[in-house]
Amino acid sequence: MSRALVPNETLANALGANEFARELDARGHEVIRSGGFGLAWLEPMLVIDGQAYGPVRDLDALEEVALGPVDEIPAIARQRRIVFDRCGRGDPMDYDPTWLLDQLRRPPREIIAEIRASGLRGRGGAGFPAHIKWQTVHDTPAPQKYIVVNADEGDSGTFADRLIMEGDPFCLIEGMLLAGHATGADTGIVYLRSEYPLAARIFAQAIAKAGELGLLENFVMELFIGAGAYICGEETSLLESLEGKRGEVRTKPPVPAVTGLFGQPTLVHNVISLCSVPGILGMGGAAYAEIGVGPSTGSMTFQLAGNIQRGGLYELPFGLSIRELVEDWGGGTRSGRPFGAVQVGGPLGAYLFEEDLDTPLTYEATAKLGAGIGHGGLVVFDDTMDRLQQAHFAFAFCAHESCGKCTPCRIGAVRGKETVEALAAGEYTEDKIAVIAELCDVMEEASLCQMGGMTPIPVRSALGIGK
Amino acid sequence: MGNDSAIRELVSACVGQTGAPVTALRKIMAAHGHIADGHVGIVADVFNLSRADVRGIVSFYSDFSTTPRGRRHIRICQAEACQAVGCRGLTREVSAVLGLGLGETSEDLAVSLEGVYCLGLCASGPSAMVNERVIAHATCEDLLP
Numbered sequence: 001m002s003r004a005l006v007p008n009e010t011l012a013n014a015l016g017a018n019e020f021a022r023e024l025d026a027r028g029h030e031v032i033r034s035g036g037f038g039l040a041w042l043e044p045m046l047v048i049d050g051q052a053y054g055p056v057r058d059l060d061a062l063e064e065v066a067l068g069p070v071d072e073i074p075a076i077a078r079q080r081r082i083v084f085d086r087c088g089r090g091d092p093m094d095y096d097p098t099w100l101l102d103q104l105r106r107p108p109r110e111i112i113a114e115i116r117a118s119g120l121r122g123r124g125g126a127g128f129p130a131h132i133k134w135q136t137v138h139d140t141p142a143p144q145k146y147i148v149v150n151a152d153e154g155d156s157g158t159f160a161d162r163l164i165m166e167g168d169p170f171c172l173i174e175g176m177l178l179a180g181h182a183t184g185a186d187t188g189i190v191y192l193r194s195e196y197p198l199a200a201r202i203f204a205q206a207i208a209k210a211g212e213l214g215l216l217e218n219f220v221m222e223l224f225i226g227a228g229a230y231i232c233g234e235e236t237s238l239l240e241s242l243e244g245k246r247g248e249v250r251t252k253p254p255v256p257a258v259t260g261l262f263g264q265p266t267l268v269h270n271v272i273s274l275c276s277v278p279g280i281l282g283m284g285g286a287a288y289a290e291i292g293v294g295p296s297t298g299s300m301t302f303q304l305a306g307n308i309q310r311g312g313l314y315e316l317p318f319g320l321s322i323r324e325l326v327e328d329w330g331g332g333t334r335s336g337r338p339f340g341a342v343q344v345g346g347p348l349g350a351y352l353f354e355e356d357l358d359t360p361l362t363y364e365a366t367a368k369l370g371a372g373i374g375h376g377g378l379v380v381f382d383d384t385m386d387r388l389q390q391a392h393f394a395f396a397f398c399a400h401e402s403c404g405k406c407t408p409c410r411i412g413a414v415r416g417k418e419t420v421e422a423l424a425a426g427e428y429t430e431d432k433i434a435v436i437a438e439l440c441d442v443m444e445e446a447s448l449c450q451m452g453g454m455t456p457i458p459v460r461s462a463l464g465i466g467k
Numbered sequence: 468m469g470n471d472s473a474i475r476e477l478v479s480a481c482v483g484q485t486g487a488p489v490t491a492l493r494k495i496m497a498a499h500g501h502i503a504d505g506h507v508g509i510v511a512d513v514f515n516l517s518r519a520d521v522r523g524i525v526s527f528y529s530d531f532s533t534t535p536r537g538r539r540h541i542r543i544c545q546a547e548a549c550q551a552v553g554c555r556g557l558t559r560e561v562s563a564v565l566g567l568g569l570g571e572t573s574e575d576l577a578v579s580l581e582g583v584y585c586l587g588l589c590a591s592g593p594s595a596m597v598n599e600r601v602i603a604h605a606t607c608e609d610l611l612p
Binding site for chain 1 (some may be wrong): 524544549550589592
C-alpha cells in the first residue's frame, strides 16, 4: 500500500485536493493530509511514496505531471527552508514535543540572548529588532503579560501566515510558548483574519492537541477571528479589536511592549517572526545571523504573486535581487507579455520598474528606494498596468480601510482619490500633480499610523513623483 | 434560527471571552445572515455598552452587514495581485450579467456581489468566494448560478 501526501491547504483544496484525497483513499492508498509546499503553480501537488506529481488534474494521468523525488524539485531544493522546514512533510498534528520541552527548560535570558544574536527583525512589515521587544516585555513589571500573534495577513500578494498555520501550526505554537517562557507571559492570543477559515480550523485543532500533549498547563492559548478590517493588521488597531472594540489605532508611545492588550505589556509579533524562533534556537542565534546580508539576517519567506508564471512561497536568505526572484524563480509574467512593474511589500509598498530590478531584497536596499520589504510579498504586473489606475487604487484602498481616527489619513485618502480622478479626466494636469504631491507629504508626516503614512509610497512610485 | 431569545443565548455565551462583542456579532452574522436592529440592542444589553458603541463596531468591520445578503453571496478579490490578472474585467463581466454593482444584493435576495481584499491565493488569481467555497483562477462561469 502506498503512502500519499495530499495537501490540506486552501489553494490546493480550491483546485481539487479534497476530491483527490477521497479518491486515493477509495483506491486503497494510505492518505495523509499534509501542509502545502507553497509552489502555487504545481498545486495540487501530491507526494506518493516520495515521488511528487503536480499540477494534478487527473489521478489516472499522474505520469504526465511527474516531478520526480520531492526533494529534488529545484524550486524546493534551492530554497533555504527554516520556517517551512517541516511544512508539507506529513500530518501537521503528528507532533513530537521533546525538542520544545527541552528548550523550555532553558533560562529566559539565554533565549533572549539567542534572539539578539540572531539579529531577527519583525517579518510583518516594520522590521523592528525582535530582541528589543522581548527584552522590554521581560523587563516591564506587570501582573499580566501577553503574547499576541498578528495573523491578520491582509497584504495582497502574501500568504505565508496562511500556509504555515495550515501546514505546520506547531511551528507557531512553539514560537508562542518559547516567547511566553522568555518574556514571562502566560497567555497567548492569535488574531487571525476571517478570510482564512481553514487555517482557523487547523490551528484550533493544533491548540487542542497541544493541550492533550500537556504543553498548555502553564499557558493559555486562544484563537481570535477578526471581522474583515485591513487596518487591524496595525498592531495597536489589532489590540483594540482584541478588546472587542472598533479597530481604531492608538497613539504611540506608549508602545505595546509596555502598555499593550488591556494595558499590560504585550509582545506583538507577526506569525512568521515567531515561526522563525524555533529555527533560530535550533541552529543557534549566531549561525542564523550568518545567513542573509548585513543587518538583514536569516531567511525571508518571499511570496511571489500576481501576473507570474511560477508564483508561490520561496523561503530564501535575504539578499537576492528582485530580478532573480521575478525572473529565475518566477519565470516572468503569466500572460507572456513584457514585465511592467512589481509592487514590493503589499498595498503600502512601492511600485518598482525595470530599472530597479537589480536591487537586493534586504531591509536596507529597499528602504533606500523609499520602498520596504513588508511581509515579503511581491506582486508582478505585465506592461498593461496603468500607473494612474494603481495610484487611484492606493488612495481608494486607504479611504476604504482607514480607521478614521486621524484627519490626514481619513480626509487625505478621499481627496487624493478625487484628485487622481480629476487627473484621469484630463483636468489641469500639473496643478493636480502638485496637489497630490502635497497631500502625500501631509499624509506621510502627520498620519497616526502607517496606513496613512505609507499610502504615499505606492502613489508616488506609480506616478513617478519624487519625494 | 434568529429569534431574539436564541440570539441572546448566543451572545451571552461569549461573555468573558477576549474581544467578546466582536465575536458575538460574528456569531450573529453566522446564525442570522445579518445584524438586525434588535440584535444591536441585545449585544449592547449583554455587554453593558451603549447602542451607539455597538453600531460603531458593526459599521467598522466589513464582515458585518445590517441588511440580508443573497443566498448566493459572491465575493471577488479586488486587491493588487488579482488586479494584475484581470479581476477588474472579471468584476465588470459578473456585474453586467447580474445587474448588480459591488455591495449590492438582488431584490429577491437570490444573489449578492461584494468586493473583498485578499483571500490569500495571490499566485493563482483572480480569486473569489461563493458562499464558503474558495475559487482560484476564477472565471465568470465559476461564479454565476
